[in-house]
Amino acid sequence: MPGGPEADRLQDRRLAGTTRLIEFNRVAKVYRAVDGRPVRAVDSVSAAIGAGEFVSILGPSGCGKSTLMMMLAGLLSPSEGEIRFKGEPVFGPQEGCGIVFQDAVLFPWRTVLSNVMLPGEVRGLPKAEQERRARAMIRLVGLAGFETKFPHELSGGMQQRVSIARALSLEPSLLVMDEPFGALDAMTREQMNLELQRISLDLGATVVFVTHSIAEAAFLSDRVFVMSGRPSTVREIVDIDIPRPRRIEQMNSDAFGGYVSRLRDLLDHRGEPA
């Protein structure tokens, strides 16, 4: 098991030179449980994420990725340790943070358009501006023509895309995405990957991204955090030293293949199955 002062230093070293946006200091999360047997979901994670970085998180099902994301977004408090944002302890969600939850979390009483307009509405943007942004995002995720539909009238993948459009609508500087493309077909997913890459670079946004697709993680990320099984920690961090933006064709390159098999190996050698 990693963790301990040695691991701490390991993480720190990797980020030398860039601005630290988010820092995890021996963060752990224990969930109380109805059956009285608490679950230690995340155990002593120490890591840092730089501003503008694209970080993917890979790990077995149930290892604590979503838990980590929620803590990172300031929506869940760690049981132990501390999370810092721009050096300050995190006490709640950050300004300009867009979130895609693992399930879509749409509002059934709102149309697609109105769901995507929600963040603008909350921020108090002018109506026309809200609608302009929302329509653009809906087009981006391939749902033009479905603006007036309600969530229950959409397919699973379409619902997920609505929640992506919503997260992007305010041009966030921090994007936290929990398996956003899990319910999409390969083609749509590829398009969405390219769009996400473009947007994140255009905005200079920091992205923390959970995925189960090794290729996707390698394609999109500056760094990939590989998590161990529960009680999990960040087992290894893999730098993908290919300059971004990347083109789909590059996925066939040897360098890329190397990263993918490296990540696959790391995942294969994880501890206990979840």
Add this chain to the structure above:
Amino acid sequence: MPGGPEADRLQDRRLAGTTRLIEFNRVAKVYRAVDGRPVRAVDSVSAAIGAGEFVSILGPSGCGKSTLMMMLAGLLSPSEGEIRFKGEPVFGPQEGCGIVFQDAVLFPWRTVLSNVMLPGEVRGLPKAEQERRARAMIRLVGLAGFETKFPHELSGGMQQRVSIARALSLEPSLLVMDEPFGALDAMTREQMNLELQRISLDLGATVVFVTHSIAEAAFLSDRVFVMSGRPSTVREIVDIDIPRPRRIEQMNSDAFGGYVSRLRDLLDHRGEPA
């Protein structure tokens, strides 16, 4: 666009010789919509599935795969056309049909164990038998130790696995699975693929399987239905002529690679994006 008598014959020919379990006759589904603009989700699908066959369905997001599955399972009635099961028109769900919905659909007031025991309970199996089967299935999907947890205490992927365990618990002769492995990591997914292959062959079960993973479809299936964009139909049927069971290593074979790229091409050339 396919469809029409010619296409009908096309489908029919392919199944000559095997027992027809399920037949689609120019099946279409139009959803009424709150905004008054009905959606033609599925348009004139004609196809047949043989007993014991493993059929995967590939198609862009929102093309009507889930709709097709629901109709096939007897949970949704077609707007046009007819579905036959063993030659009889379908008027409701079949006996011995296990279903995995796109979302887990767990009962929040039941523990994991109790959720998985539900089908046995409904069928009226003896309690001990119910529990034995349920525990075996929970172990199979890698959730041993989580029997007493409640659904809201599980991660997304774990919830999905509970619903898989539930569908398998009664050793179904027909398995309808809508993206069952979408929220699983690559390793767990691979294991589950192997388990599913083993179980389906052991039981001689007919499996209809929606997935977005082309490799998964090719690996598991006797035939892969590729659907076009909305209003969708089955655009092409690809026979995977590799005897089942298959081993993971075979996925690196040329034959396999050929099927995968064939499927990829078919998907790429689909009509309008969803």
Add this chain to the structure above:
Amino acid sequence: FEKVVIQNGSPVPAAAYVDYYVAQEAGFFAEEGLDVAVRYAQGAPQAAQITASGGADLGQFAFEPYLYGYAQGMRGKFIFNYSNHNIFFMAVPVDSPARSVADLAGKTIGVSNMGSGSLIVARSMLRAAGLKSDPSVFLPVGVGDSALQALKSGKVQALSLWDGGYAALERAGVKLRYLHHPRIGFIGSDGLFVADSAYDRVKDRAVGILRALVKARIFMRENPEAALRIYWKANPASRQGATDADALRTGMAELSFMMNLGDETPIDQIGRFDLDKLTNYLAVMKEEGVLTSDLSAKALATNELMDRVGPIDAQAVRAKARGWK
């Protein structure tokens, strides 16, 4: 017009208040420059509470609640004697073997509810006849149809209600024989009340009210049918009968039952209290434990404001009554 609010103890308009409706309709209140609002309440105790605490200028209710309230600091006086019978008395079916209270030994007596003022009078009557008077003798049977049903089904053998309650039964065709209290059965025990704290403020207007009420009595004696029609207007529900003649017949029966139409009290005595009789009444109330302190008749009621009513032009009132249509 000066406003006067009169709170009475009945929940809805009733024949017992026909004077008020006549005074209102015939313009006797207006003649006094008064704009009178009659308000209704759940029962006499509530009317007493509201009036005594300043919620109304005057109250129209029975004495008993005031006697109970006196111990709690309720202070005021009755200024108008509304009737010359105690509204509470007992009744048995006409075919009942019971001829007197003594014959009710071992019988059950129906009361409207266990808080009814009729219990006081009934207990006193039973005790005077040497009978048991504990709660087990009484059964709360409500009024109207449920009281009737209780009597008919033999759940109770006698009733102890008030005049208005019997009037309804009479009109429904029930024939009853009445048993009055031997000592206080024919002493009026309700009237118009004014709180001590309001007395000075209200008294001038009260005199106007009293004058109007006396006129109303004169009007009613002269032309009871007109009074009845006025009452019907205030309480349409009370007009019952397939034909006008039917309605008139039952209506007149009710009115005379309630208002002692045959009563020949001289005009200058209408509304005045007989303090000797009241002393008698209070003695019984003391026996029954209603009154716990010494309260004299003079402290309970006063003719002081009746004295200020002065002479009334009875001829003019009668003429008005005769000409009423």
Add this chain to the structure above:
Amino acid sequence: MKASATTQELRPWRPVFTTPRGLPAIICTIVALALWQASVALFDVPAYVIPAPATVAARIYEDLVSGLILPHFWITFVEVIVGFAMAVVLGMGLGVTIGLSPAIDRAIYPLLLAFQTIPKVAIAPLLIIWFGYGLHSKAVMAALIAFFPILVNVIAGLRTTDQRRLLLMKSLRARPLQVFTKVRLPGMLPYLFAGLEVGIVFALIGAIVGEFVGSSVGLGSLIIQRQAVIDVAGVFSVLAYLSVMGLLLSLAVKLIASRTAFWERPPETTNR
């Protein structure tokens, strides 16, 4: 599973009850009336206990054409509307306050409950002294009886708010008022409407009971007046008008509910 269920186009599972579709209700009512008439005849029920429906029907007609019922109906209607409006404000206001704050809940819910158990008739003099006579005291009585179901349902509705939606709003740094209007309120609407449905009927009862306590106009007063003269058919006639008012008001609430909480209508992917 009947064959017809899957072959024909699916209907929404549970239509909202509307008058034009009221045929079953009418049939049922007629059957009930026939049974009533028959049993009155059969068991020789005295007219002062339950009158025959025919007699009551005649009274209903008479009350209408004589115009007698209208002012009473109107007064009671106004009392109910005013009282119900107060109940909605009170029930939602308190419900939201309590539902959002466990501390306030623990502090005042027991008091409210205690207050609610007090039969309003027992404190009628207080109500009259505080709220005066006339429409106000009746409307207050209606409000006091009707607010409780609204309150309880609002609290229950708030308690079941989807926590993931709250998290989403939190991530958007929404202000509490925004969280309320955009998540909690729409989420609790089905509960609220159940509360309103109970509330409107209890407001009606409240107004009537208020009139029982002391009034010369209104349907409640008319009931007492007719009861006092053992006019049982007349009482039943008033009860019929009361029911009409109740049905109309309840229908109005249901209509508003079905317009507003449309997403609670089950999706099409179902067969029953």
Add this chain to the structure above:
Amino acid sequence: MKASATTQELRPWRPVFTTPRGLPAIICTIVALALWQASVALFDVPAYVIPAPATVAARIYEDLVSGLILPHFWITFVEVIVGFAMAVVLGMGLGVTIGLSPAIDRAIYPLLLAFQTIPKVAIAPLLIIWFGYGLHSKAVMAALIAFFPILVNVIAGLRTTDQRRLLLMKSLRARPLQVFTKVRLPGMLPYLFAGLEVGIVFALIGAIVGEFVGSSVGLGSLIIQRQAVIDVAGVFSVLAYLSVMGLLLSLAVKLIASRTAFWERPPETTNR
């Protein structure tokens, strides 16, 4: 968002109100009593309208030690329990029948509604004639008033049943009774409990109102008797016992609710 909210271990958002945690309620009650005492003194409210809390307290104590209150309390308690039990059976039975069948809904809901708008006090005499002078008529009165909130909430709860769970059950070819016990019933519990919470309080009011009319024992009858003799402190003392009963019963319902519908407790992943 307060800093403390995220740093400390999270508490479930809305704890169920329990007596041991009743401190805020006690404080609040004391404050209310103090205000009451002060305003009685300040505005010189006569004792026959509102007595001082100290006087009432003395009466409460007296009623208890003299043993006077106990038989009344007990009788009313039994009436409420029996009535409430009938209301639950009636409300759930009718609610389920109506909730599951649109046809029955349209046929009998309007009749039920019409019946519900009838003030029960107006038919109290009938109830006495039908059910006698004893416990039964009061329990029936309690049931008739309490069943409606339960009915409406059951119907609302059934209407919001998760359709996907129904589909799952359908795919398992579950029998209607299984669908009911395994999906609909657990799903509607939060609604049902809201209905029960309102219902238990209304059952109490119903029993009291029933006692007003035809009873010589029970808290309601005691209220009438004390009201008649303007024993206002005595009435308030009874009201206090009534409140205690209401609080106890309502607490019992809430406890059962929180034990049963535990999954409605919000998950831990939230900060408020």
